[in-house]
Amino acid sequence: MTDSQGARLAAPITGRLAIIGMGLIGSSIARGARQMNIAAEISAFDAAQSVRRRVEELGLADHCADTLAGAVEGADIVVLCIPVGATGDAARDMAPFLKAGAIVSDVGSVKASVVAAITPWLPKSAHLVPAHPVAGTEYSGPDAGFAELFINRWCILTPPESAAEAAVETIRKFWLALGSNVEIMTPSHHDLVLAITRHVPHLIAYNIVGTAADLEEVTRSEVIKFSAGGFRDFTRIAASDPTMWRDVFLHNKAAVLEMLARFNRDLAAAQAMIEAGDGAGLFDLFSRTRAIRRGIIDVGQETAAADFGRRSAPLNTAAAEKPASETLR
């Protein structure tokens, strides 16, 4: 009963867990870690005083430190839950205060540049095991987090080849206990996979919302009124945290530009079909994509239910959840 997915732990995995950055992800980890008995003690830090105050009001940590050093000292696991662009500076600032043998992890959406930013600063005794929980909502801040955010979502670990096996195993157990499925890959492959599954889709969503806002023939009020369906989903994506996404595109530049080029090439082909009135070609494109959707439902990353499976399961029953495909109408 100590490392199966989604079951409350009989004994904590670690002594002190330090969470740096208490936004959506950091505060969700704090809530989940407490609920699942992952750490004997949780310390937290956030660069914004207003966030620190809110963390105290909500009682999200045993100890909310006023400084990065104060949160990190004595911690067995330190998880950086901050924008990708801030990772290097945080690693530099906290390095002198790390306990010998501490495991340093993160939750960044980009991995190669994060590994490059952190590695030079860490003392030799520290273990780096980067992680990317592929989960999120369009909300930000400590009030937006919830313990169930990671349930049945993938968490990708990208440890260096030299990483100590025990440290990797500890972080794996950590994410299993939060309800995630865990996969291990190289940082560069991670960045390619995420470019096509998340980064380019987000860029496109932001872009179409911006295009609509700039129109003169169609008023913004009309855009808003008639946004049910397609566009509405795009605006939800486009409401995500601007700082996080700016950093994603600055730090996963090569993979994003590569995937964007392919998207543009395919879109030009679709555009040519419309111009030519090629109904058979359009029907084929629109049919092919249904198969992928079905694949996603079948592997349980999505349900056919009206609430999209969000927040429907309490954390400690995640493992007992019905496969989502059974609810498919």
Added chain:
Amino acid sequence: MTDSQGARLAAPITGRLAIIGMGLIGSSIARGARQMNIAAEISAFDAAQSVRRRVEELGLADHCADTLAGAVEGADIVVLCIPVGATGDAARDMAPFLKAGAIVSDVGSVKASVVAAITPWLPKSAHLVPAHPVAGTEYSGPDAGFAELFINRWCILTPPESAAEAAVETIRKFWLALGSNVEIMTPSHHDLVLAITRHVPHLIAYNIVGTAADLEEVTRSEVIKFSAGGFRDFTRIAASDPTMWRDVFLHNKAAVLEMLARFNRDLAAAQAMIEAGDGAGLFDLFSRTRAIRRGIIDVGQETAAADFGRRSAPLNTAAAEKPASETLR
């Protein structure tokens, strides 16, 4: 109590209502019309025998006809709920059987071409009042419909200038009774508004899903596994009915190509920002789009709740629903 939005009618608006095409939209109208007492009698027809059988099994109509003529005969209102490309043929085939003074309407996502396809066939005594309920899900068929589909969604009417006022008013009451908000505009303006709010977003969603499926460096299994967040929303859109969407792009070609050109221009600008590492420009783009999202929540077309407000309200309490903005966290 006869024409306020979302209240069950004391007396029916019409005698016989004929619904041609019993997919998601047609079967939702049938369910809603019965629940809200909109018609004294409902007749239905679908070109597919399997659908007709299912309509009978589900008891969705008082009379499920074996022929188009049989459903249309004696009907005071005929609503075509079929793909846009099939509208002209249906109008031709049913015209000889229309009752004098019948109102003909439809639910197509494109209006200028539908008006052009139907008008030549109708007898002079018939009244054409085209409609477009801006609502839908990614499911198709008679089992997918539900009476609440149209609640608090917009329905756009595009009557010709010569339309009889009484006929327009009847169709307006019809959609109010189904829970919709009703707006009237010209067919060409409708097509422009919908091109940017629905048609181009759908094309882009289909396209990115297709691009991902064709990758060699990233397996389809990886695309499916890590699809939480952005891409997952795209696949939901991309699972919509291929026939309907093929027809949309064939029949709203000019407006779609115009909006697509602007989208491409804006995307090229975003791409240039990524290439140049222009963090300030990206942050600005990502911040601007949040305002539009907020606007959509404020006008109640979307809620901040985890189930996106879907199916949460019974039909006859729609008017009493709290504004969605009150649930914003």
